[in-house]
Amino acid sequence: xxxxxxxxxxxxxxxxxxxxxxxxxxxxxxxxxxxxxxxxxxxxxxxxxxxxxxxxxxxxxxxxxxxxxxxxxxxxxxxxxxxxxxxxxxxxxxxxxxxxxxxxxxxxxxxxxxxxxxxxxxxxxxxxxxxxxxxxxxxxxxxxxxxxxxxxxxxxxxxx
Amino acid sequence: xxxxxxxxxxxxxxxxxxxxxxxxxxxxxxxxxxxxxxxxxxxxxxxxxxxxxxxxxxxxxxxxxxxxxxxxxxxxxxxxxxxxxxxxxxxxxxxxxxxxxxxxxxxxxxxxxxxxxxxxxxxxxxxxxxxxxxxxxxxxxxxxxxxxxxxxxxxxxxxxxxxxxxxxxxxxxxxxxxxxxxxxxxxxxxxxxxxxxxxxxxxxxxxxxxxxxxxxxxxxxxxxxxxxxxxxxxxxxxxxxxxxxxxxxxxxxxxxxxxxxxxxxxxxxxxxxxxxxxxxxxxxxxxxxxxxxxxxxxxxxxxxxxxxxxxxxxxxxxxxxxxxxxxxxxxxxxxxxxxxxxxxxxxxxxxxxxxxxxxxxxxxxxxxxxxxxxxxxxxxxxxxxxxxxxxxxxxxxxxxxxxxxxxxxxxxxxxxxxxxxxxxxxxxxxxxxxxxxxxxxxxxxxxxxxxxxxxxxxxxxxxxxxxxxxxxxxxxxxxxxxxxxxxxxxxxxxxxxxxxxxxxxxxxxxxxxxxxxxxxxxxxxxxxxxxxxxxxxxxxxxxxxxxxxxxxxxxxxxxxxxxxxxxxxxxxxxxxxxxxxxxxxxxxxxxxxxxxxxxxxxxxxxxxxxxxxxxxxxxxxxxxxxxxxxxxxxxxxxxxxxxxxxxxxxxxxxxxxxxxxxxxxxxxxxxxxxxxxxxxxxxxxxxxxxxxxxxx
Numbered sequence: 001x002x003x004x005x006x007x008x009x010x011x012x013x014x015x016x017x018x019x020x021x022x023x024x025x026x027x028x029x030x031x032x033x034x035x036x037x038x039x040x041x042x043x044x045x046x047x048x049x050x051x052x053x054x055x056x057x058x059x060x061x062x063x064x065x066x067x068x069x070x071x072x073x074x075x076x077x078x079x080x081x082x083x084x085x086x087x088x089x090x091x092x093x094x095x096x097x098x099x100x101x102x103x104x105x106x107x108x109x110x111x112x113x114x115x116x117x118x119x120x121x122x123x124x125x126x127x128x129x130x131x132x133x134x135x136x137x138x139x140x141x142x143x144x145x146x147x148x149x150x151x152x153x154x155x156x157x158x159x160x
Numbered sequence: 161x162x163x164x165x166x167x168x169x170x171x172x173x174x175x176x177x178x179x180x181x182x183x184x185x186x187x188x189x190x191x192x193x194x195x196x197x198x199x200x201x202x203x204x205x206x207x208x209x210x211x212x213x214x215x216x217x218x219x220x221x222x223x224x225x226x227x228x229x230x231x232x233x234x235x236x237x238x239x240x241x242x243x244x245x246x247x248x249x250x251x252x253x254x255x256x257x258x259x260x261x262x263x264x265x266x267x268x269x270x271x272x273x274x275x276x277x278x279x280x281x282x283x284x285x286x287x288x289x290x291x292x293x294x295x296x297x298x299x300x301x302x303x304x305x306x307x308x309x310x311x312x313x314x315x316x317x318x319x320x321x322x323x324x325x326x327x328x329x330x331x332x333x334x335x336x337x338x339x340x341x342x343x344x345x346x347x348x349x350x351x352x353x354x355x356x357x358x359x360x361x362x363x364x365x366x367x368x369x370x371x372x373x374x375x376x377x378x379x380x381x382x383x384x385x386x387x388x389x390x391x392x393x394x395x396x397x398x399x400x401x402x403x404x405x406x407x408x409x410x411x412x413x414x415x416x417x418x419x420x421x422x423x424x425x426x427x428x429x430x431x432x433x434x435x436x437x438x439x440x441x442x443x444x445x446x447x448x449x450x451x452x453x454x455x456x457x458x459x460x461x462x463x464x465x466x467x468x469x470x471x472x473x474x475x476x477x478x479x480x481x482x483x484x485x486x487x488x489x490x491x492x493x494x495x496x497x498x499x500x501x502x503x504x505x506x507x508x509x510x511x512x513x514x515x516x517x518x519x520x521x522x523x524x525x526x527x528x529x530x531x532x533x534x535x536x537x538x539x540x541x542x543x544x545x546x547x548x549x550x551x552x553x554x555x556x557x558x559x560x561x562x563x564x565x566x567x568x569x570x571x572x573x574x575x576x577x578x579x580x581x582x583x584x585x586x587x588x589x590x591x592x593x594x595x596x597x598x599x600x601x602x603x604x605x606x607x608x609x610x611x612x613x614x615x616x617x618x619x620x621x622x623x624x625x626x627x628x629x630x631x632x633x634x635x636x637x638x639x640x641x642x643x644x645x646x647x648x649x650x651x652x653x654x655x656x657x658x659x660x661x662x663x664x665x666x667x668x669x670x671x672x673x674x675x676x677x678x679x680x681x682x683x684x685x686x687x688x689x690x691x692x693x694x695x696x697x698x699x700x701x702x703x704x705x706x707x708x709x710x711x712x713x714x715x716x717x718x719x720x721x722x723x724x725x726x727x728x729x730x731x732x733x734x735x736x737x738x739x740x741x742x743x744x745x746x747x748x749x750x751x752x753x754x755x756x757x758x759x760x761x762x763x764x765x766x767x768x769x770x771x772x773x774x775x776x777x778x779x780x781x782x783x784x785x786x787x788x789x790x791x792x793x794x795x796x797x798x799x800x801x802x803x804x805x806x807x808x809x810x811x812x813x814x815x816x817x818x819x820x821x822x823x824x825x826x827x828x829x830x831x832x833x834x835x836x837x838x839x840x841x842x843x844x845x846x847x848x849x850x851x852x853x854x855x856x
Binding site: 022080082102 | 786795
């Protein structure tokens with residue numbers, strides 16, 4: 001049985017949390033079930049669809065493949081943490097502007113993958129976007145609109 | 161028209177009966193407000209329900225559809241659901257148009273069996289042709305009972321319930337809807353009404369619903385299809401803290417306080433299964449032929465539909481040029497990104513279930529049957545859901561969650577894993593289609609014979625003019641559980657028909673577009689073919705074209721491919737023209753078309769379910785390839801807006817003509833005919849390619 005006293009601390013969207021760190025727990029289930037941050041989605045549990053993408057210290061990661069025990073001291077950003085002072089991130093705004101979604105289930109993972117890309121590359125071309133986001137599935141097929149949204153956000157100078 | 165039965169794969173298992181709409185409870189739940197107490201002179205027949213299920217009809221009370229509170233906020237009600245097709249937005253537009261209220265003042269309540277009028281379900285592209293007129297009528301009638309003037313200037317707080325709103329009480333109100341030419345909200349492109357909740361992660365899908373004290377469930381699945389449980393050792397799981405093991409005949413599940421604890425408990429169950437030997441996808445297409453005349457798992461019987469016009473045999477015997485070919489379509493999965501899921505909560509013998517389903521009232525009926533309780537004790541709520549594509553008609557997850565919750569005495573959430581979703585959902589039916597046809601020396605079709613084994617009847621008829629034709633559907637004993645899929649068999653039937661038309665064009669020595677137009681009188685199909693060709697710059701090249709009609713919509717697709725030796729062809733450019741009457745929301749219609757083209761790439765090029773002896777061999781995204789960013793061609797959509805025609809739904813038909821356009825482009829580029837979907841199967845144990853020798 002896991003040692004129930006073993007806990008880790010990490011920061012999610014600027015708020016410090018202390019959670020149990022049993023070895024089988026993934027960051028995804030802790031975010032969703034324990035912290036009730038359900039914007040991060042379960043899509044496959046296998047790291048193949050990108051619906052669970054979050055930022056760990058600014059880098060995109062599949063939270064379904066990330067053990068929470070490894071998150072001590074890390075800074076996590078989820079979709080709920082992108083909005084600042086009631087203002088959407090430019091990529092969130094761009095998704096709305098070009099309607100880059102249908103069912104919306106992939107949207108959080110897409111936006112976080114896009115935000116991570118824009119932090120590394122302020123002006124990605126279509127090939128760079130495709131390359132960076134190849135691991136994210138939109139089953140409704142809104143990919144061209146997602147590419148357009150990332151480019152709009154880049155033009156508007158997405159803040160870091 | 162050939163009298164085919166309604167598409168058997170729609171899974172129209174509706175409730176045997178339905179309880180009257182409880183308006184008293186309904187208004188109590190609203191907390192008062194203004195009652196638009198009048199009746200519509202006419203209400204639309206309940207969509208896709210009526211005839212077959214003993215005359216379910218849409219309520220005539222305006223108040224069943226609309227409620228206006230004392231601040232002028234409007235709530236509209238529909239049993240339709242939102243699965244990404246943007247019905248929430250288009251229906252809001254419909255209400256805003258006729259009521260004169262801003263869209264921001266209108267909230268749609270959708271797919272909640274306790275609050276919305278009965279509805280058979282969201283399928284068949286019926287929301288636009290039936291629910292939009294229904295809500296427009298209700299809103300137009302309500303508007304006629306309100307004081308004249310701008311919405312914002314009406315002082316709703318001063319309206320007496322016994323006053324102006326009741327003016328029509330007891331008598332019918334004739335709704336006068338705005339003519340299409342005067343549309344100011346319909347026909348425009350407002351954004352998705354709940355879009356902000358999607359980009360901020362605030363929207364709660366079924367998988368996000370959380371109730372106080374809620375536990376998490378997992379289900380034990382047989383190792384193979386049709387497996388029977390021989391023995392179960394649950395002792396280790398039962399020893400785990402906070403775990404409940406639920407055994408009820410062949411149903412075995414576990415409940416625990418977290419997702420991971422439930423998974424650990426499931427892994428601790430030791431089960432032995434016994435399953436019969438079962439067939440493989442390697443022999444799929446010969447199996448489908450050999451079981452011709454089987455029950456087909458639905459309303460079975462022998463070959464059906466298909467009246468013969470003229471004499472195909474005679475025309476074939478006399479033909480100048482003729483051809484027989486076979487086309488095949490593999491099983492594919494919907495793979496909605498949100499898997500099937502449900503949250504169930506019991507209170508005594510009353511049950512509430514949140515679940516992502518296209519048929520909330522149908523799921524209520526399934527629950528009533530499963531738990532032997534009346535439907536009035538059950539409420540099914542459908543949160544806007546992470547897509548369905550025809551794959552979420554049934555209520556397995558709801559029943560499973562409810563069974564676990566009943567045993568646990570607490571609310572339970574059940575989310576199917578991706579592997580469960582790929583295995584225990586149902587598939588788009590595989591099919592074999594035999595076509596033979598003939599042309600005369602003027603390049604005119606003289607004979608057309610079309611036999612569809614298993615995949616279905618949707619869009620099976622041809623719009624091309626041919627004097628001698630025979631078209632039949634053959635149900636078979638299919639190896640996998642099949643059901644609805646976006647466009648149903650429309651994609652398979654268009655693939656066979658439009659590839660074969662291309663083969664006949666080549667045989668006749670006529671250019672493919674000209675060949676189609678020469679054999680086609682239907683003006684609307686001609687119009688989309690010409691619109692697509694014009695935008696595409698049709699002519700010589702690695703180009704393919706295909707056109708068709710289904711569910712009130714006309715579609716034509718031009719595709720360009722790039723071919724390199726030793727590699728699968730790559731689709732580099734697609735132009736699709738679409739006509740569905742008066743366009744309700746142009747941008748969202750474009751979005752549906754773009755999305756259908758991209759989803760259609762998967763079924764056309766590489767999606768196929770592999771199975772062997774009762775197991776799915778590729779139940780993961782790593783082994784079942786779906787379209788991704790890199791697969792996307794340049795896509796242009798041409799909307800042919802016919803404001804003189806009623807609006808048809810457009811969630812399905814846009815997927816139907818991509819595959820044949822690609823196959824025809826590959827022929828133009830290489831001279832090679834690909835007659836199987838997918839054209840470039842990836843992964844192991846794929847169905848063998850269909851032969852070209854037709855069997856009649």
